[in-house]
Amino acid sequence: MAKNTENIITRGLSGKFANVCFQKNGVIRKLPDRSNFRWTPLQAKHHEHFESAKEYARHVVADAEKTAYYTPLLKKWKKRCRLQNVGIYQLAICDFSHPPEILRVEFKGRPGKPESRIAVFAHDNFQVTGVHVSLFMADGTCIEEGEAMESKLEITYNYPIQHPDQFKPGSVARIRVWDVPGNITEKYFQISVENEIKFVSLTSFAGFSTQSPPYPAPLL
Numbered sequence: 001m002a003k004n005t006e007n008i009i010t011r012g013l014s015g016k017f018a019n020v021c022f023q024k025n026g027v028i029r030k031l032p033d034r035s036n037f038r039w040t041p042l043q044a045k046h047h048e049h050f051e052s053a054k055e056y057a058r059h060v061v062a063d064a065e066k067t068a069y070y071t072p073l074l075k076k077w078k079k080r081c082r083l084q085n086v087g088i089y090q091l092a093i094c095d096f097s098h099p100p101e102i103l104r105v106e107f108k109g110r111p112g113k114p115e116s117r118i119a120v121f122a123h124d125n126f127q128v129t130g131v132h133v134s135l136f137m138a139d140g141t142c143i144e145e146g147e148a149m150e151s152k153l154e155i156t157y158n159y160p161i162q163h164p165d166q167f168k169p170g171s172v173a174r175i176r177v178w179d180v181p182g183n184i185t186e187k188y189f190q191i192s193v194e195n196e197i198k199f200v201s202l203t204s205f206a207g208f209s210t211q212s213p214p215y216p217a218p219l220l
Contacts, residue, residue: 049097056181057092066092069180073126092181099183100124102175107197108158116167118159120148122177131157134174135167143171169193172202 021029060066070088078086101123109116122128134145143166148157161167171191178184189199
């Protein structure tokens with residue numbers, strides 16, 4: 001006797017209908033009940049961030065200048081990810097979702113002498129567009145601040161110390177780095193002097209009082 005092993009009723013159907021989902025192989029699945037579902041704070045934060053990333057990507061696609069920035073990078077990222085369906089939209093989401101990193105901070109020069117500088121090693125998966133350095137006394141009084149310039153010889157951003165005589169143990173350095181979408185990464189380092197000047201990472205520094213520099217706003 002002849003038998004038909006195919007599902008002739010749902011064959012060729014796919015997608016969602018009411019509370020039922022049709023798979024391409026003919027299997028029917030019931031969608032989970034999400035009526036009592038509640039986002040956790042972390043899930044809600046992640047969802048909000050991803051929505052902001054998509055909004056930024058839509059802005060990039062609609063802006064000729066931003067599209068021109070990402071276009072030369074597209075070929076490299078397709079090869080790197082081994083995906084051919086990556087476009088400007090996905091590239092912009094990737095850039096927005098990965099803020100820049102501050103890898104380490106070092107002192108260059110001789111303590112208390114002119115031409116001493118702070119070297120900031122910063123990285124971004126696309127491009128670091130700015131590095132800002134602020135120096136504070138232990139009580140939070142701002143000593144000086146300014147932009148660090150990118151070095152042509154090494155992957156660092158150098159900030160020339162304006163008042164090396166006030167660069168003392170216990171002082172605090174605040175490093176801020178931002179990228180093309182406007183993501184800002186901020187870290188605090190306490191200055192330690194033993195055999196050499198070192199920057200010890202801090203979790204926070206609540207004592208400072210200074211105006212923030214004019215960062216570029218995220219393009220949303």
